[in-house]
Structures are given as C-alpha cells and as structure tokens.
Amino acid sequence: MDLLLILSYASVCIAIFKIFNIPLTKWTVPTAVLGGVIIVGALIILMNYNHPYTAHGRQIYTSVPIMPVVRGKVIEVPVQANQLLKQGDVLFKLDPExxxxxxxxxxxxxxxxxxxxxxxxxxxxxxxxxxxxxxxxxxxxxxxxxxxxxxxxxxxxxxxxxxxxxxxxxxxxxxxxxxxxxxxxxxxxxxxxxxxxxxxxxxxxxxxxxxxxxxxxxLEQTVVRAPTDGYVTQLGLRVGMVAVPMPLRPVMTFIPKEQSLFVGAFWENSINRLKEGDPAEFIVDAKPGMVFKGKVRQVLPAIAEGEFQANGRLLGAEVFFKHSRSLVLIDPEPRFDEFNFPMGVSGQVAIYTEHFHHLSVMRKVLLRMQGWLNYIFPFH
Missing domain, CATH: 1.10.287 (Helix Hairpins)
Incomplete structure (x- = not known):
C-alpha cells in the first residue's frame, strides 16, 4: 500500500516534469524528492494512524469436531461431503445391537x-x-x-x-x-x-x-446427527470403522453455517482510534478488483503473543522478540456471502475512523488499486 502511494507520487512528478517541461537540475530533482519524502511521509503517518490498513486479513469460522458419545462400529455414513445439511440430518450410524x-x-x-x-x-x-x-x-x-x-x-x-x-x-x-x-x-x-x-x-x-x-x-446416540445447519468437509469416515468417544480423535469435522466474520491483524500503534461501528472495507484474493464493505465489531482485548498458562514451565525471553499484532473483528456486508467463497479466504483490510476523514478517500483509492493488483499472481 505504501509502495503504491510512492509510485503514485513518482508518476505525478514525472507527469509534471513532462507537461511543464521542467528541466532536471540539481535543484528541481532534490526538491521533488524532498517534497515527496515530506508529503508521502505525512500522508502515510496520518493514514496509518487514522485509517489503518493491513495486508493480513482472513475470513475466520468455527469448526465442530464430531465424535460419538458411545463406542461402536460404523454401519452407515449417509452424509455427502461439502453439501449443505439441516440441523438433525443423520451424519453416521453405529451398530445398535x-x-x-x-x-x-x-x-x-x-x-x-x-x-x-x-x-x-x-x-x-x-x-x-x-x-x-x-x-x-x-x-x-x-x-x-x-x-x-x-x-x-x-x-x-x-x-x-x-x-x-x-x-x-x-x-x-x-x-x-x-x-x-x-x-x-x-x-x-x-x-x-x-x-x-x-x-x-x-x-x-x-x-x-x-x-x-x-x-x-x-441407544439413541448410535445415530449421530448434525448439530446445526452446515456441512461436513474432508469426509474420511467409512463403514466398518470403530468410532470411539475420544476428544482428541474426532471422526469428522462439521462446519456450521453462520454469519461470516472477517478479521484483520493490525499493528498495535494503528488501533488507538478504532472503535466499534467504524466503517471498514476489505478485498479478497479470490475476487480481484472487488471491494466489500463492513463494520468493526470489536477490537479483541487480548493478544496471543502475551499469553501464558500455568504448566510448570518458565516464560522465556524469546517470546518478547516477536512483534505482535492486534486482531480486529469485522462484520462483512450480506453481499459477501452471495459469492460462496471457500471458508477462510484471505485478503486486505482498511478501516476508516472519523479523524482526518478527508484522507480516507486516498486510502480507499489505494485499497482499490491493491485489489486490481490481485489479478497479477506474482504479487502474492
């Protein structure tokens, strides 16, 4: 994003030099460069602080590990992978005898x-x-x-x-x-x-x-049903297998059909002015050139890099060498679900605050330019 801003400024300078026939001297070139450093630097600082952007965005979803409550031999797997199921549809059956x-x-x-x-x-x-x-x-x-x-x-x-x-x-x-x-x-x-x-x-x-x-x-638990609307993906369960109620060994993974949620990982110094309800826009690699709108749901109150648990191990200094990011949850517009993207698609996110709102126009232009670059695979 910053590179696009610099290239845009360079293009404007070249156009001005060509249109007005400004000679390339020891004064004009350094002036253009110094002006670019000041102007572009000020714009980058103001935009990053008031209208932050991140290239690390992703749609997130919850998966439900499916395992039987009782132990038994699988006698039937009527479900088809990656097909929408209704709550209560049969996923598989165990031998009831x-x-x-x-x-x-x-x-x-x-x-x-x-x-x-x-x-x-x-x-x-x-x-x-x-x-x-x-x-x-x-x-x-x-x-x-x-x-x-x-x-x-x-x-x-x-x-x-x-x-x-x-x-x-x-x-x-x-x-x-x-x-x-x-x-x-x-x-x-x-x-x-x-x-x-x-x-x-x-x-x-x-x-x-x-x-x-x-x-x-x-006996009732020998018939395992879908907990909610959703679908099963990467189905590997087959008739004849023995299903065991072990939390660490689920027999299939169920994906509930829920409202989409997009998450952006922002630098910590760019979330100071973010609040719930701020408008956001994001692009996804799966749909080049298209911009989706949304709203900030929440700035997560915890950062994973600072977590530790009582497990008998001391916290080492290496955890302080990792530069952490803060996660921001974004509710996408309903139009986003109409495209049926694979769950977990990645993208880039920009959030617009009420401060220096006139600069948000520039951020929007740069985000759309980044979306056009998604047509070019080497940029990923």
Missing part, C-alpha cells in the same frame, strides 16, 4: 422389580399380622402370669398356685414378649423394604428406571 440388548435387559429387570413391589406389600401385611398375633399372645400370657402371681401372693401357703406354676407362667410370658419383639423387628424391616421410595417410586424400581433411561440414551 449391543445397546438394544442392554435396553432389553434393563426392561426385564425393571419388570421383575415392579412385580416385586406387591410382594413387598404382602410381606409387610403378613409381618403386621404376625406382630398383632404376637402382641395378643404376649398380652394373654401376661394376664395369666399376673393372675398366678397375685393368687400366690394373696393365698400364701394355702394358695392354689405353686411357686413352680408361677415361674412357668412367668417364663411363658417372657417367651411371648421375646416373640413380639422379633415380630416387631420383622415388621419394621418389611415396612422399610416396602416404603423405601424416591418421589413415590420404589428405590429398586427407581434405580432400574435410571439404568433404563441411560441405556435408551446410549
């Missing part, structure tokens, strides 16, 4: 557990009846023992009840009391087994319901 077998097993276990609930109720009712019977027996034995003990106490030597009979009745009463305690313990166990519930559902049944839901979820 092992997962269907687990679902059938969980359903059988759940049915058995549901049938067990009435049995627990019957056991609880039986335990209650046994407790009531043991309590009645205990009460009867207690009354008999008390009658024998009272008769022995009041009758003394003339009592019709002997000490042995009283002792036997006492032992019968204590035995009945022990049987009642056993029956109450059995009733308590039966009650806890029957009344053990979560949200009104038996705990065993609830546990098996959860396992069945998990098995059904795994």
């Amino acid at each position: 092992p997962f269907q077998a687990v679902v059938d097993q969980r359903r059988a276990e759940l049915a058995a557990a549901e049938q067990l609930v009435p049995q627990l109720l019957a056991q609880f009712n039986s335990a209650q009846a046994a407790t009531n019977a043991a309590k009645a027996e205990r009460d009867r034995s207690q009354k008999v023992y008390q009658r024998y003990a009272e008769g022995r106490r009041k009758g003394g030597a003339n009592s019709p009840f002997s000490d042995l009979e009283v002792e036997n009745r006492q032992q019968a009463y204590l035995s009945a009391e022990a049987r009642l305690q056993v029956a109450q313990a059995n009733e308590s166990n039966a009650r806890m087994a029957y009344e053990s519930q979560i949200d009104g559902v038996n705990t065993t049944v609830a546990s098996l319901l959860g396992q069945l839901d998990k098995a059904l979820f795994d």
Whole structure:
C-alpha cells in the first residue's frame, strides 16, 4: 500500500516534469524528492494512524469436531461431503445391537422389580399380622402370669398356685414378649423394604428406571446427527470403522453455517482510534478488483503473543522478540456471502475512523488499486 502511494507520487512528478517541461537540475530533482519524502511521509503517518490498513486479513469460522458419545462400529455414513445439511440430518450410524440388548435387559429387570413391589406389600401385611398375633399372645400370657402371681401372693401357703406354676407362667410370658419383639423387628424391616421410595417410586424400581433411561440414551446416540445447519468437509469416515468417544480423535469435522466474520491483524500503534461501528472495507484474493464493505465489531482485548498458562514451565525471553499484532473483528456486508467463497479466504483490510476523514478517500483509492493488483499472481 505504501509502495503504491510512492509510485503514485513518482508518476505525478514525472507527469509534471513532462507537461511543464521542467528541466532536471540539481535543484528541481532534490526538491521533488524532498517534497515527496515530506508529503508521502505525512500522508502515510496520518493514514496509518487514522485509517489503518493491513495486508493480513482472513475470513475466520468455527469448526465442530464430531465424535460419538458411545463406542461402536460404523454401519452407515449417509452424509455427502461439502453439501449443505439441516440441523438433525443423520451424519453416521453405529451398530445398535449391543445397546438394544442392554435396553432389553434393563426392561426385564425393571419388570421383575415392579412385580416385586406387591410382594413387598404382602410381606409387610403378613409381618403386621404376625406382630398383632404376637402382641395378643404376649398380652394373654401376661394376664395369666399376673393372675398366678397375685393368687400366690394373696393365698400364701394355702394358695392354689405353686411357686413352680408361677415361674412357668412367668417364663411363658417372657417367651411371648421375646416373640413380639422379633415380630416387631420383622415388621419394621418389611415396612422399610416396602416404603423405601424416591418421589413415590420404589428405590429398586427407581434405580432400574435410571439404568433404563441411560441405556435408551446410549441407544439413541448410535445415530449421530448434525448439530446445526452446515456441512461436513474432508469426509474420511467409512463403514466398518470403530468410532470411539475420544476428544482428541474426532471422526469428522462439521462446519456450521453462520454469519461470516472477517478479521484483520493490525499493528498495535494503528488501533488507538478504532472503535466499534467504524466503517471498514476489505478485498479478497479470490475476487480481484472487488471491494466489500463492513463494520468493526470489536477490537479483541487480548493478544496471543502475551499469553501464558500455568504448566510448570518458565516464560522465556524469546517470546518478547516477536512483534505482535492486534486482531480486529469485522462484520462483512450480506453481499459477501452471495459469492460462496471457500471458508477462510484471505485478503486486505482498511478501516476508516472519523479523524482526518478527508484522507480516507486516498486510502480507499489505494485499497482499490491493491485489489486490481490481485489479478497479477506474482504479487502474492
């Protein structure tokens, strides 16, 4: 861009010398050169500061690594590479038989557990009846023992009840009391087994319901679908491969269909006056001679060259030798998407601020001249 400005000034000087027949002397040539240094230098400084330009621009996009949630053998890949898909379209299918077998097993276990609930109720009712019977027996034995003990106490030597009979009745009463305690313990166990519930559902049944839901979820995951509208590119998945849910080994890459976003990498000293909403223009190598418009969305608040993470390694001095650039996000005009460029095309970007706005005309002319140069491949 700066070279174009210098060449333009040189062309103007040559034209002036030719048109007005100005002789080439030791005064005229140095004057033209010195004037060029001052004029071109001032224009470059003012434009770079108020209307920055970068030759490092690129359309960016997000890719989604696709991997199955469950492990299985691929039995079908109906998707075609580089064709637009709708959200929910099938990308590939895994063999569902092992997962269907687990679902059938969980359903059988759940049915058995549901049938067990009435049995627990019957056991609880039986335990209650046994407790009531043991309590009645205990009460009867207690009354008999008390009658024998009272008769022995009041009758003394003339009592019709002997000490042995009283002792036997006492032992019968204590035995009945022990049987009642056993029956109450059995009733308590039966009650806890029957009344053990979560949200009104038996705990065993609830546990098996959860396992069945998990098995059904795994079965559903054997069909992998498109997360959004978009397309799959560089498709290498084939029938017979084993797909494994490993984050580091996706089986395909999905490109969502989203609003285009262009990014320019600017020198740090040229972003001082940039702000959200500033008009921008950019050219792409894929369409020589055409200029696209846009607006600044954001100047990214972080620069990657200054990043470090807690990983047990010290930050070396070599990172300070790299000259960093600041990234500026630009929303292109809708017309940009009409050309169906390959995602990630490169180009050059110019941004126009409200300061020294009259110089933006020159920046626009230079950007269009750069776009015309895209017809010449050696310039890239």
